[in-house]
Amino acid sequence: MMTYKDTTLWKEAFNDKYGYIALRERLTNAFEIAHNNASFLLDKIRIDFPSLTIHDITHVDSLWQVASIIAGKDYQLNPLEGFILGCSFLIHDAALSYIAVGGKDSLRSTTEWKDFYSDYISKSDMTDEEKEYETDFRTIRYLHAKYAKDLCNQIFDRENGSTFYIIEDDELRKHLWQVIGDIAASHHWNMDKVKTLGNQIPALAGFPVDWRINPLKLACLLRCADAGHIDSGRAPDYLLKLLDINGVSRNHWEAQNKLSQIDIDTTNKSNVIIASNIAFSESDYAAWNVVYDAVMVLNNELIQSYEVLNNLPSPIPFQARRVSGAGSREELCKYVKTYGWFPCDANIHISNIEGVIKTLGGEKLYGKEKKVEYVVRELIQNARDAIVARKYLEEGFEGRIDVYIEEKDNNQWLIVKDNGIGMSMQTIKDYLLNFGRSFWASDLAKEENPGLASSGFKSVGQFGIGFYSIFMIASEVIVETRKYNESLNSNIKLRFPNGLCLRPIVSQCNGSSMNVSTIIKVCINPKEVIWKNIVKVHSGMSGVKDFNVPFKDILANITAGLDVDVYYNELGNSFGKIHVNIYSENFDKHQWLIDATYARHHEGQRYVKYIDSNYNRLRYIYFNEQIVGLAALNTLYQRHFSYMSIRTVGGLSTFSGDSGMGLYMGYISTEPETARRDGKFDTKILNEWVIEQYDILLKQGLTDSDKLWLPYNLCNFDIDMCDILMVYFANKSSLFSADLKSLLSLIAKGANLVFAIAPHGDDDRIDTYTDRERSINMLNENEYLFIPCTNSSFLNTEVKDNSYFNIISCIKAVAAKMELKIQFNLVDNKTHSGIGGRYKGLVLSCS
Helix, strand or coil, X not given: CCCHHHCHHHHHHXXXXXXXXXXXXXXXXXXHHHHHHHHHHHHHHHHHCCCCCCCCHHHHHHHHHHHHHHHCCCCCCCHHHHHHHHHHHHHCCCCCCCHHXXXXXXXXCCHXXXXXXXXXXXXXXXXXXXXXXXXXXXXXHHHHHHHHCCHHHCCEECCCCCEECCCCCHHHHHHHHHHHHHHHHHHHCCHHHHHHHCCCECCCCCXXXXXXXXXXXXXXXXXXXXXXXXCHHHCCHHHHHHCCCCHHHHHHHHHHHCECCCEECCCCCCEEECCECCCECHHHHHHHXXXXXXXXXXXXHHHHHHHHHHCCCCCCCCCCCEECCCCCHHHHCCCCCECCCCCCCCCCCCCCHHHHHHHHCCHHHHCCCCHHHHHHHHXXXXXXXXXXXXXXXXXCCCCEEXXXXXXXXXXXXXXXXXXXXXXXXXXXXXXXXXXXXXXXXXXXXXXXXXXXXXXXXXXXXXXXXXXXXXXXXXXXXXEEECCCCCCHHHCEEEEEECECCCXXXXXXXXXXXXXXXXEEEEEECCCCCCXXXXXXXXXXXXXXXXXXXXHHHHHHHHCCCCCCEEEEEECCEEEEEEECCCCCCCCCHHHXXXXXXXXXXXXXXXXXXXXXXXXXXXXXXXXXXXXXXXXXXXXXXCCCCCCCEEEEECCEECCCCCCCXXXXXXXXXXXXXXXXXXXXXXXXXXXXXXXXXXXXHHHHCCCHHHHHHHHHHHCCCCXXXXXXXXXXXXXCCCEEEEEHHHHHHHHXXXXXEEEEECCCCCCCCECCCECHHHHHHCCCCCEEEEECCCCCHHHCCCCCCCCCCCHHHHHHHHHHHCCCCEEEEEEEEEEEECCCCEEEEEEEEEC
């Protein structure tokens, strides 16, 4: 059987032509010992992570043959380079086991492990053990190249108690472990970083001077050989049958199991061939695509290596420059065979990308109203996420967002600045310019910001489309950004000169201040919208006049629950801080509520007066130790209640607050259900706050209005108002209000109470749109019509055990305490619907 010593590269490296027999024997002996020692570590990989394809010593030895084919039979490699390359082969994957990283506890103490684990915390379909193992696997794959860097200088323990270094020759280890470690680690670097290895290190003292080392050449050999070793030797038949491998890992095993070893294309010797010896059936579709992806990786490595090595002062390119068939799936099918189906490049694609972005990230998502407000909100959200992320990374950091409206050359500009974490070029390419791809949950976010994912940081942005809202209003967009911990001359400038375009202009520019990380400048297109310093706000209620609001208060409403300070400058006039961080000790609840709810801009001063009298009931709402609201129960009831309740996502307004009879005044955050940020309340989160608010009102003394109206708001919470709530009811002569005990006493004397049932739906809900006058006229003597205050689930008629959920369950609970036997009967043609025609009535009587 062929061994690594039979390969052309090994024979070239330790050829007699280099002379110095003793030095060559020293290197080969040292390598043999290292080979044996590394085998001990490599054998642990399959024990710890059996779903991985073969990474043991057979994989390492095969790299010599793969590298030989890629480099070509006459490729130059001196003995020192051969030793270093061989040791790099040995350790490049050796850290894919627990022992190589210091054990499970050591691995799980790393910031990277904690960051990856945060992705699994909320997964209810996994056990804790499965979450930990999956995190181990992801972390060790992510870190193994980094750990490989130090393996040659690390002492390891055998089961028999003995210890060893991988390289036991002290002098060779002392002088070469760093370059070996760098080359081994570089197989996970990008090519720009690989170039920093350089192309010359002089030979060790005592070795021939022409045994100089070229780390760049050796690194390219390693990365190409590693990418090219995809054959059945890495997924042998006996293990494929033995191991219980599923999912993505199964596809990788099946893919490699069917492949022959890499070979030179005899029809074009600058190419290599990856070919199958077993055809892929249709059920192997996913595995075939794994092969295609692997071929593309190898092809890319060969192209890059050729460019780098051929451009050296003394070019030393490999013989292999490409993979035959890598041009398309159809081409590769000539080498990686299929039967019963054929691969083709029939990918789902979008021919009109600009149109899709405009549709999904513009008016179709946000609507035609409030365009400027939506854009400002999305930009502030991005700035907020960047700032709060930096707060988690940098203790004591205080961020700020600055919003400007400027006029320049007769154009209006909206500008948003922040001092958050900023963006790298990689972030811009992979995420900012990638519509629908969110940065914060990505591996790049973990790589650039270690510890952030596990810190508790939660971004508001989730969908990766908010930035593109700006093109609803923009004729030009400029983005300037740099990572917060980099110098001003690292600033990246991105310019969209004509609004949305697929290829913005990218350049370097000097930043203006170390206190600014990112600036977004939007030139407002007058054909789309004209910014106004006074905005007309629709009341959202019939009978209530629309009103005008200055733009600074629009910003106060948008940022109502934000955890970052916001400053505003309008046409050169500074309004200072228009929003104070909701967590700040200097937060003024009264002023905040006045500004955020537009209270002073409504006709008259009723909202201001109401806030003056009731803001002291405001209480923070907490969930998972985070503020998710600041609100008080609404007690305005039937009086108009416009813009007093602000619904937010991540503290930013959804522009969908309640009008009419709202539950609260203030703001409450919801979880977004759509990219537009529509969301709904979780009553479980609000329950504790509601109970506290109800207790405050009880201590102040409930009014009759409270007793009549509160049940309609509190019916979904753990509050029992049965004994004190009041209801309206009427007969042909009068309108009455009474508590349930008084009402039931009337029923006990022979009266009946009629509930009008809604004509739509099948749940027999009490109707709020009854033709009251006609329904009252239909009453018999000693009958009363129930008059609802407003529409809510309090009017449901379904009764749940031990629940004070609606008016019927409350009546039954009080009747039981009074020891009254009551009954409810559905009677046809008992009431008159507001939409026309007679309909059912639910009649309460004493049996």
